[in-house]
Amino acid sequence: MVANQEGLDTHSAVSYHWRVWELTGLMRPPGIGHLAYRVYSVVLNSVVTVLFPLSLLARLLFTTNMAAMCENLSITITDIVANLKFVNVYLVRSQLHEIRVLLRRMDGRTRSVGHPAELSALRREVDIAQGTFRTFARIFVFGTILSCVRVVIRPDRELIFPAWFGLDWQHSTRNYVLINLYQLFGLIVQAVQNCASDSYPPAYLCLLTGHMRALELRVRRIGYRMEEDGSSGGDLDYDAWREEVYEELVECIRDLMRVHRLREIIQRILSVACMAQFVCSAAVQCTVAMHFLYMADDHDLTAMIISIVFFTSITLEVFVICFFGDRMRTQSEALCDAFYACNWVEQLPKFKRALLFTLARTQRPSLIFAGNYIALSLETFEQIMRFTYSTFTLLLRAR
Template identity: 85%
Template sequence: MEEPKLDTHSAVYYHWRVWELTGLMRPRGISRWAYRLYSVTINLVVTLLFPLSLLARLLFTTNLAGICENLTITITDIVANLKFANVYLVRSQLYEIRSLLRRMDDRARRVGDPEELAALRREVDIAQGSFRTFGWIFVFGTTLSCIRVIIRPDRELLYPAWFGLDWMHSTRNYVLINIYQLFGLAVQAIQNCASDSYPPAFLCLLTGHMRALELRVRRIGYRDARDREHFPGDYEVWQEQSYEQLIECIRDLRRVHRLRRIIQRILAVPCMAQFACSAAVQCTVAMHFLYMADDHDLTAMIISIVFFTAVTLEVFVICFFGDRMRTQSEALCDAFYACNWVDQLPKFKRELLFTLARTQRPSLIFAGNYIALSLETFEQVMRFTYSAFTLLLRAK
């Protein structure tokens, strides 16, 4: 059976479809003005109005229980919309990544090494799997909100929001508001799913191309059966061939570094926003549990737990994939040491030394250009959360 054509950009296929559906990326075959009208309409009705209704309800809430519940939802939604807006601001970089990945895929196909191709396809599968995982989390949260409305004896909205209408005594207003909230919640859910899962998807792409280049570099200078057939006893020709392979790999390394720089620009703001959102939501949920657990309903507590778990998982995922990419960059540096440089020409060794000098520092992606995406950072975040929870517990 023939292998499918390599396309690493398909790692963000689902994300691209979501961005087209929610008005950020115009699909082919749709006129510019028609898509612009659609984009403005859906983002005014949902992306802008939905968080404003949550924020208005928060401002009108006077009891601490309601503030804790509303604040958790409002912070999460506002930060999610800021991350969604950031996608619009970095559209040119997203198109640049797509173009760069096509060139890197062409290079991998020309080399044709099965292990390289398998490594790239594996990262694509992981990236698509992360999108589906986040999708199931949002489906679970949305379903839980609907169940809460159904089982409550009194009238309740899907999410606490203010609309300036009397929905408690008007069945028509109550139905219309819940229909709007359900529609807005569905749109926001797919927006958030794409916004939360595209950082690990891009980190997977970077890791995959680093892994492919590592395998490519490690083979330099080692003559396989085909080399012995083509260059039997011609030592100088083999050395020149090894030098050309090194130069090609150095060009590939420059493409990898360029891809890392673009991804850094794309992820700096949303990852920093995610760290801030996680800290705020974790502290708010802790207050909710410590001060309001005895006075509030069980379903609200479950929803708070879902939010707490979701924001913690989001931080863990980006830190895990960032740490994974750092480990792979170290392996790529080691690959230049592992190639057969001993038997090569002086110019080969000279280029290799220059390359090693440029690859000594492991590659990292930084949130806000300051906080490294690594498991050490996640550990520090959890320590901060535990310290804040302990402080609130002592204050109680």
């Protein structure tokens, strides 16, 4: 049990994400000088994060064909929003470091309590968060391979992504190879960035849910230890036990304040990213669906498959955020119920007063809001899908 307690590190839920942020120039890893890492970060992000979407946008301005415009627009919107989310990570990096410090403190508290159910609940959320990253990684790998296969099997020359570079790549093999190599490099870097940007919101929601669950289990045990131990004794033992239970409640209230602090920080780091994701998804779903219809008319099977994968990925990104936001809300309600479930009847008056104040604080379930307005819940996902379907129907009639 001691080894298991010492091994608890809930921040490992985002270890993949931190590794990606280190590789892509956002978080300087230990052992690398400031100047060298800054040069590396500026060069990499200038070549990929800035130039890559600009080449897509330039091509979009020269597009006149409707089917090509739908394809280019969906890719351009997705790439620009993905880069904005990547920039948002850079802007909130101080909050990410603050979460890291706070999680260490909360892990230390869980280790000091040492209850197996709490440790198991936290490890389960860490596994879910890491599994979510791996799922997104598989999707991005599949999409990357599919894009490359499409270029290889096409009878005529075609770039991985429709982009403009001001070079004649259709009649120059050298330019064609160099541009495709650049796009392949940019695609890999962007895919890695997007994988981390899309999966870190559910990862942090998992961390918040896990610590809420651990605290719920801790609160439910308040006041029952004496009965479980079968202890008996005089009034002195009983009064000492009630004082001990009160101190236990005070510690749990401090834990609750840390959970609320964690929720506040996560709200700040996810607000802009989730709002951008919602807006992007609604727009891209419509354009991808329109592009699919045009490719169906042209019988372009590879483009149709890419459209289906792209549409599924965009929808999955929104669903995952809303699903984990809904899980967190449900867990916050269970945490509130836990304070009612503790053995408060036999306790001191000061215990009951502290409990009443705490209950007043926990009456409203905790929610994370996109743009400080739209709740991350399954109801929101349903509304987004309805809005997308309505917009697509309108565009279909206009077609």
